[in-house]
Amino acid sequence: MTSSILQTATRFLMPLLLLFAVFLLLRGHNEPGGGFVGGLVVAAAFVLYSMAFGVVASRRALLVDPSTLLGTGLLVALGSGVPAVLLGRPFMTASWMTVRVGPAAVDVGTPLVFDIGVFLAVIGVVLTIVFTLSDVARAED
């Protein structure tokens, strides 16, 4: 199934969805959002892409294998707890520092690293399931 309306809309929506996901990821700690929802939005964007252009094209657009993201994300999330242990504090104690980029000040800390890990893991989970399901469905045709 190829629909040029869907394909054109997808081409417009993909960058918007991916930017929105990054926005959700970055505002996540103190306001609604976070790695989980951000990851779901990215995964939904790639599912939309695979509806419009096919699963093979969607896999190519993702650049990495979703099962790689799965493991990497979990390891990053787990690793974000380690610095606190090295400093002699309980595992996963948050440590923050403020990074100044010109006039803007951004709080960067281990919870952000944790959220990035969850973000990658959720993308990996959803896309592994969806791509595997559609591969099997296609093989049975």
Next chain:
Amino acid sequence: MILVDFRGFDTLGEATVLVTVAIGVRALLLIGRERQA
């Protein structure tokens, strides 16, 4: 502070469950296919 740090544990467990689910789905779907091949 305590609330935020423990929320991290909760989410980490949640992510582990999801990763296990994805591995399980992939394994169960591919197990029959490789036997046929």
